[in-house]
Amino acid sequence: MRISVIGCGYLGAVHAACMAKLGHDVVGIDVDEVKISELSSARAPFFEPGLVELLQEVQATGRLAFTTDISAAAGSLVHFICVGTPQKKGENGADMTYVDAAATALLPHLAPGDLVVGKSTVPVGTAARLAQLVKSSEPAAEVVWNPEFLREGHAVSDTLHPDRLVFGVSNGSEDHPAVAILDEVYEAPLAAGAPRLVTDHPTAELVKAAANSFLATKISFINAMAEVCEASGADVTQLADAIGMDDRIGRKFLHAGIGFGGGCLPKDIRAFMARAGELGADQALTFLREVDAINMRRRTRVVELTRELCGGTLLGKRITVLGAAFKPDSDDVRDSPALSIAAQLQLQGAVVTVTDPKALENAAKRFPELQFEPDMHDAISRADALLLLTEWEKYRTMDPYALLSRVESARILDGRNVLDAEKWRAAGWTYRGLGRV
Numbered sequence: 264m265r266i267s268v269i270g271c272g273y274l275g276a277v278h279a280a281c282m283a284k285l286g287h288d289v290v291g292i293d294v295d296e297v298k299i300s301e302l303s304s305a306r307a308p309f310f311e312p313g314l315v316e317l318l319q320e321v322q323a324t325g326r327l328a329f330t331t332d333i334s335a336a337a338g339s340l341v342h343f344i345c346v347g348t349p350q351k352k353g354e355n356g357a358d359m360t361y362v363d364a365a366a367t368a369l370l371p372h373l374a375p376g377d378l379v380v381g382k383s384t385v386p387v388g389t390a391a392r393l394a395q396l397v398k399s400s401e402p403a404a405e406v407v408w409n410p411e412f413l414r415e416g417h418a419v420s421d422t423l424h425p426d427r428l429v430f431g432v433s434n435g436s437e438d439h440p441a442v443a444i445l446d447e448v449y450e451a452p453l454a455a456g457a458p459r460l461v462t463d464h465p466t467a468e469l470v471k472a473a474a475n476s477f478l479a480t481k482i483s484f485i486n487a488m489a490e491v492c493e494a495s496g497a498d499v500t501q502l503a504d505a506i507g508m509d510d511r512i513g514r515k516f517l518h519a520g521i522g523f524g525g526g527c528l529p530k531d532i533r534a535f536m537a538r539a540g541e542l543g544a545d546q547a548l549t550f551l552r553e554v555d556a557i558n559m560r561r562r563t564r565v566v567e568l569t570r571e572l573c574g575g576t577l578l579g580k581r582i583t584v585l586g587a588a589f590k591p592d593s594d595d596v597r598d599s600p601a602l603s604i605a606a607q608l609q610l611q612g613a614v615v616t617v618t619d620p621k622a623l624e625n626a627a628k629r630f631p632e633l634q635f636e637p638d639m640h641d642a643i644s645r646a647d648a649l650l651l652l653t654e655w656e657k658y659r660t661m662d663p664y665a666l667l668s669r670v671e672s673a674r675i676l677d678g679r680n681v682l683d684a685e686k687w688r689a690a691g692w693t694y695r696g697l698g699r700v
């Protein structure tokens with residue numbers, strides 16, 4: 264099948280490459296010339312495990328091309344919209360200008376029977392609005408909402424082997440002609456057993472908003488427990504283990520730490536609250552304000568703990584932050600809690616050095632005032648305190664004995680609760696986790 268993918272960022276580039284891997288003829292389109300030139304040469308414009316290898320493999324088959332020219336979408340039967348929906352500046356709502364621009368640019372290239380398939384995370388009501396726009400130009404084209412659930416760091420395998428597929432069609436029914444076309448697009452994952460749910464436009468849009476809100480709530484729940492544990496001398500990691508043994512609760516996403524960040528959860532829960540307000544259902548989501556507040560409080564708490572760890576003052580203290588990306592196995596620093604903490608520490612007088620295996624280039628663009636050092640051992644040299652803020656494997660497996668001679672003071676704050684506290688203490692370190700003594 265001929266497919267166009269409009270917007271080739273973290274979501275779209277992976278989607279385009281994976282659609283080609285599934286056997287389709289794909290053109291990826293983006294307004295960013297640098298990104299398109301990189302992708303055209305089978306180089307990934309960002310770090311995502313397995314993406315470069317996949318780009319090389321599928322580009323060799325001739326089934327994947329990239330361009331900045333939207334007219335290349337003509338002739339495709341399915342057009343995936345994968346552009347960004349960031350938070351509006353100074354407001355909670357989603358900025359829909361990119362989605363609207365992409366859809367509008369696509370209109371002249373649509374033919375009867377074409378599907379415009381939204382994958383971006385959007386406020387409920389967007390699909391119906393875009394359907395009107397599309398029908399005004401090509402009455403025989405259809406809009407479908409097919410939200411994306413991939414996790415950065417696992418994006419390639421999540422796209423090739425999705426845990427579910429949601430098709431939101433205008434009549435919400437299996438007999439909608441778009442369903443058979445999408446079944447063909449996703450033939451391989453469906454044959455491998457991926458469950459699929461056919462529903463209407465608003466439900467499909469809300470599935471994504473609700474899923475992210477639930478995940479954010481679960482993280483903030485355990486971080487709220489961490490606050491109570493800190494106040495009462497309890498241990499949140501043991502508490503999470505114990506409550507997680509109840510399979511109605513489950514242990515996943517119950518990792519107390521510095522909280523969530525990235526290009527999705529924070530802006531998605533805010534956009535969801537804003538949209539509910541427009542719909543007159545704001546009371547239903549006021550709890551998300553608290554979820555957001557608990558999350559942001561963690562960052563301030565880490566700054567305070569670091570001050571304590573450094574003997575009551577941050578002035579002139581050399582702090583090394585291990586990890587800049589918002590999560591391991593990614594170079595994405597959008598709303599990264601690690602960088603937000605690093606910047607606050609610097610503002611309060613600490614001399615902060617940040618290291619990360621992949622995200623330093625992006626981090627330096629956002630926070631040029633911080634110091635960056637790619638080599639971990641150089642970064643920790645003469646540090647007064649180490650802060651593990653992104654749980655890359657290389658930081659999880661650090662040897663506390665080997666690092667002793669490099670630092671000025673053997674103090675570590677484990678912002679993700681991933682180190683063996685006893686082992687670090689036995690090696691002579693002052694160890695602090697979050698939500699545990």
Ligand code: NAD
Binds near residue numbers: 273413414
């Ligand atoms: P991104 O910023 O990495 O990519 C967006 C891309 O769209 C950019 O390359 C940009 O140049 C391009 N673009 C903007 N306007 C365009 C236009 N008019 N025509 C063509 N291209 C255009 O963002 P992302 O992380 O890929 O997210 C995209 C969407 O997917 C968002 O709605 C996001 O919430 C959703 N999503 C992302 C993830 C994720 O893990 N990143 C997961 C699920 C859903």
